[in-house]
Amino acid sequence: MVAGCWFVFRGLCPGPEPGPRIETSFQRVKQVLLVDGHSLIYRSFFAFIRRPLRNALGMNTSAVFGFANTLRKLLRDLKPGYCAVVYDAPGKTFRHEKFKEYKIQRPPAPDEMVEQIPVIKEMVTAWGLASFEVAGVEADDVLGTLAQRFAKQSFEVTVATSDKDMLQLIGDSITVYDPWKGKRYRPRDVLEKLGVDPKQVPDYLALAGDSVDNVPGVPGIGPKRACEILKRHGSLATALKKEKCLRGHESVAKLSRELTEIDTSVEIDAVPEGLRIRECDRKRLGRVFEVMGFETLLRELGPEAPEPVTVVEFKGDFRLETAGKFAFCYRPGAGLWFSHDGKQTVFIPEKDRVHIKQLLEEPKLVKVGYNIKQQVKLLHQAGLKLKPPVFDVSVGAWLVDTSRRRYQLEDLMVQVLGRPVRAAGPDGEPAQVLQLFQALEPQVAAMDLEPVADELEMPLVFVLAEMEELGIKVDIDYLANLEQELARELGNIRQKIWQLAGVEFNIGSPKQLGNVLFERLKLPKGRRTKTGFSTNSAVLTELVSLHPVVQEVLHYRELTKLCNTYIRPLLESANERTHRIHAEFNQTGTSTGRLSSSNPNLQNIPVRTELGRKIRNAFVAEQGKVLISADYSQIELRVLAHVTGDDELKQAFFRGEDVHAQTAAAILGLKPEDITPEHRRMAKVVNYGLIYGMSDFGLSSRMGISLEEARSFLKGYMGRFAGVAEWRERIVRQAQENGFVRTIAGRMRPLPGIISHNHNIAEAAKRAALNSPIQGSAADIIKRAMLNLAESFHERGINGGMVVQVHDELVSEVDSKQVEEAHDIIKEEMEGAWKLAVPLVVDIGMGHSWAEAH
Template sequence: MKNKKGKIKLALIDSHALIHRAYHALPPMTTKEGQPTGAVYGFTTMLLKMLKTVKPTHVAATFDLKGPTFRHLAYQEYKAHRKKPDDELIAQFVVVREVLTAFNIPIIDKQGFEADDIIGTLAKQMVGKAKVVVVTGDKDTLQLVNDDVTVFTLKRGMSDTVLYDEALVRERYGFEPLLLPDYKGLAGDPSDNIPGVRGIGDKTAKDLVSEYGSIEEIYAHLEEVVPRVKSRLEDQREAALFSRKLATIKRNVKIKFNIDDAKLDDFDVEQVRQVFEKLGFRSLLGRLPRSARGGVQPTLFRNQEASEDLTKLHEKTSLVPADPKSRGLKRILPDQLAARSSRKVARGQMNDFYLVESERQQQELIKRLNKEKYVAVDTENDRLGAREYPIVGLSFAVKNGQKIEAWYAPTDRKQVMVWRELLENPQVGKIGHNLKYDVEVLAQSGITLGPIIFDTMVASYLLNPGSRQYGLDMLAEQELGYSCIPITDLIGTGKQQLAMSDVPLEQVAPYACEDAMVAWQLYEVFEKQMAGQGLTRVFEELEMPLIPILAEMELAGGMIDIKELEKLRKIVAERRNSLQEKIWRSAGKEFNVNSTRQLRTVLYEELKLPIVGITRTQSGFSTAAAELDKLKGKHPIIAWLEDYREVSKLLNTYIETLPGLADKQTGRIYAKFNQTVAATGRLSSSDPNLQNIPVRTDLGKEIRAAFVAEPGMRLVKADYSQLELRVAAHIARDEKMMDAFRAGEDIHRATAAWVHGVEISQVTEEQRRQAKTLNFGVLYGMGAQKFARSADVSVEEARSFIERYKEQYEGITRWIDATVKQARELGFVETLLGRRRYIPEINSRAPMVRSGAERAAFNFPVQGTAADILKKAMIDLAAVLRRDFVEARMVLTVHDELVCEVPEEQAEKIARVMKEIMEGAVKLDVPVEVEVAVGQNWRDVKKR
């Protein structure tokens, strides 16, 4: 196959760069047998994307080989700073080779040379014979770019790509690609440990090369360079030339290459399928490219005889418009679905999509769907925002034999009432994806969607709580091998984005029907998976009943006092300015405190603070909070910096932002409560993130004071006391901890007494604070060094405290060891109520990966059970409020705390009810205690 210009297009893959990029960009993945595959998956997705985007006629792959290259022999420090790759990463290189072999892609490597040198040589060999596209994960090969060579690389993560030609390289650097080695000769390259010229930074190097060109030209015009830079160049001429040599890609490696061997010909699809299935990459089968010889799609059938040409598939599938009068409904087959129809058949699905256009059709469909046991439902509104934008349509899907039928009905806020009987029918279970959103959309018209039987987003989260990727389109790719119509195909992006009501129905209808259809198919997949993993109970008893409760909370919102926030803003802004002045005085000069570069210079070069133990990045020593924490007590500036950052964060995130989030009509903010974010099962919040408002600092309390009850109402706050420690005592069967809770003792004071060997009455507040850090720290897997910093003790004291703690609470220690062992054997851990988390990394050979997995193994049952208890309490409380206190409403949940807004005259009674329900939600073998408080704002609630 030739490209449009009649030339061969050769893609050269820098395998090492892509594998490393994928390994660090993507979360860990493993096969069912525990084989790591995350980097392989990332590499393979990039390969498939490249084949689709670049459309090469020929492909070859290059690898680095183990052992020194000519650069290492010339400069022993070359890449010497790099850590040894993780065992998990090393193990995946051979698997990538297996993937490439399945695609019949030749692999080229040579001892003593890097993959970049192989690529440079092949690119030179192809001059006049082919257009070359270098496929890589870094920018090292940009120096090869010319009229015949481009570079296809990654910008961010593993999905955002860019194709560099000469113009784009010039735009980025300000000079020709051929001069990039000269630039690196001056600026150096920290990633490869190429030294460059000391004192010449990135900007200066770019300016010099842009102005003069090569290093030789720069030295020829040295008299024109500013004195400071001139002296550094004069002193380090050899370093500049040597660094350029290290950075220059070889183009004369002695390798034999036959272009015909790299032809992207008919590879063995069955072999690719077997490799993908072995690795668990079933979702990638649908992304396989068309054959290089013709336009036939490689079959996805196990039986090759099942393959038919595209025309026959289109004739066979029931998506093809049949009799338009069928059922009085209009079948739809837009271009987007025609392109996908063969894949629908390949999955054994033949699906009918219909557009509901008349009142008679509405009534017939309602009558039909009211007889179904389950119906998949999806809403479309004008723009993203359940409260803000009106509904414009409804889609439904049901299973009919071996196929799925789906309908789209245009509507609006008033007309949607026609569908109320169906949407609220208690005999028809509702299935969908992210149903909380649909509940909120329909609530704007007074419709209560239910009963909610199955939410595929929540199901996916339960099955894989560490993913954080639960979008419908992605799940369709992963689980069904199906590519959904992107929303951007309908409404576009950016300033030119359309409202859904502006999009022709012929385009909206298939998109909406597809959403309902895919939700149904995912339901069929996930229902079986959850049953197989024992997750059905927690799904049905906790997660599904919680959806309408969270929707009600989001719709209720919370009142804020904007005037109070404005007063607070002025006070805190002055405080920030005062802290900045103190920082400047400590530094002996004014500088931009928010600039990492300037702060690094002040701390490590001018104040010469110790750098032992401080993390070093490519830019220099880190100024991150964790690193500054290591410098506590070394200089007064550190304390001022920490205060400045905390004040700035709260000012920017809450004090200045909250008023803008408030609805102009209601004066309330409408936070989102997220059910599918935290791997432990805990709820989180966003827009704003309420969890990050400090509980005990003065400024955090002032922010809480701005959350108020409406006139005639009160806030009732109910907070579990030390819930995670009580859960740990129960699960671990630690008798000493259980006895302390049963006796009503302050567990932190009791721990301090045991650790320090004193009577409880003699425990100081400082000792109690240290014990509190210890109690939670052990459950979170905190090490001695971190505990030492948190408790403000020496590392030796920290180790001693931890050892004494483990001796005192032997049950906790035994349980932690047993849980880690069980996780290694079973591959997962569970909460008391059956929530499960798989932790394949626990058998990793990489110490850091394994230790992180071990911490997750014993932390999850505790945090997850606490989360389950809170959710159960919310469900129980919601039922009582709906029955007995119709004007009361839950408005906030943060950590182990619930906040309700209730009528003033009912506040005391509801406080007692909340305490009783929350303490009895789940029975433990230790008392569960809840503290309740009532007040006009979130800060000034008084304990009851």
């Protein structure tokens, strides 16, 4: 633990400051901050009630986030030397025994708030703060006892709460601070707020009552009259003797006072030293922030410096016979650093290529690294080669938990080891990587992920590195001309929109567009947003028939997106010399196992639109080569038939029939020749929709049919395809029992939200439980096909290789003289990649451009 973490954390975690600023600790040493924990929890939770905050697992994090930010601000602004958070204990108190209706009108605490309380308590402890919770005693009484006790010991006490009951504690050494208003209350502020002195607050509430706690008060007495009575008589006891209006109400007044008066004599073991703010437990606090998804707080926490590592120069003996593994880091022009124990790093300068080669190509040693795909490319550029077996810690971390969002080395140190540590340089990176490996390897084994790791994901690193190195060529002139063509067309559409609207405005501004559509043209308004009314595509589509300007706006947006999202990024990404694009294919980018693409993203290029086809025309083969596009036919439906074992679905594939037409015929009881295009379209929506957990309402919306028709169609489907219906029920039940689902390769997707109390989260998790085994298994199949195809291409001397992977499609670029042989290899390897209960079928096309081939 690093000393003086208050300074390191820039105010996030208090504690003694290092160096020349240590004197500020003495200025704060006699200040105590007492935090009303449950008040802060409630206010934080309901502050986000309309738009709750959620982490990657779907858990509501509003209370934790609000609590953390408020506590951080309190510690930063008030700078106490001592602090404690006080919570209400479960169960009833003496006030409930005196008055059964006490707080009876309050609804039960929401489940989503209650489940955050243990997280908050863990966070407070990790923050280095004391906490108190006394059975049978309200937090108010514990706060009051602590405040009075420390005030008598010459401490300056601040009670952080928005509860007006606490104003009665205020005195010479005690103030109340409302963190929501940022206001500190002293005696004069209480007089200004309520019209009474702090010591009169219990009397004031006894007379006026308190609706928040269901304290009855005296009938007919409100706040104003309560103040007048206390001004005349000074106290409730005197007023009860002299005020005629209180006669007959003595019992309720005394009861109300007993309910509102804070007990400052609670038996509690608390001494000043126990409340002294300690150093943060960076590991525990960082873990809370990471799980909750609080990126800003995690960054503020600040990483520790990496542990020092001894670096020695290589002496000619690896001494790795018994190690079985080593972690490594290569830097071009410098050399290779490696470590087998995490304590000492050995450096081999790049000039000693013989030993670097010997180490990296040793088949008996596991080479552990971070972002090995990049290391493979750097080594290849230097004329060096890394050979299996390997273990990439980022891929391993993803396999263990596919819901992670960040995979930088610093992120993994926090997520896997719970340690906010800065990524080390090349000399220290092997030690950090080895620590991650030692934590991840047993998790991979315990979760039965070794087969998918060893046989699929780790070997795939090499295939992806080769794909990225090879890249794909784009026709720069074609793209430039297309950009100019679209720019001219956009200019014409812009003028037409202005003419139809009767005014010039920024079409790309949702606010200005909304003003034109809804104020100037008086079109029906959609839902309201922060800046006005929504102008998203769904809203505009509903307005198309009402005014011609709407269709032009949609067209304008489509062309603008085409230019900004596809054409310009492609032009900017192309190598100036080769005109090839070297996009990245990421293994850790999705939760299902699919690959993602970036820099640029080649997977979001439209497939079915004419404009999308124009973009694909820009991807071309080098002279003397051909592009081959191989696309799995209905692979997700084939996987569905395999995992469900549904006989009807399997037979349709074995007979080579149009599965959508057959589905429609089976459901509607019609002959295949009587199925209309509309029938087939509905069956297709159902076939694929069921994979994504589509409901009857979803089918109704998608097809524009009544809810009753949609229910009837789905009922007919489930009746005819009983295997699918049974599998859907079984997979959801298993996910609820286990908290995860698996693919055919054994890949896991955690689904903690499936048992959430929140209906929307639970339903989303159910849909993921249905989709992930199907989509993830399709990903397993194409990844194995990629491994087999790469191996066959090399073994059979094919001049070329895979250049693009988009979901179920693989694009290869090969020598035109070998195109027939390559075609046969691709068909053989892709259709034979996995033995399913139904045949895998691949549609293959060839051409100079991607558009021609697909």
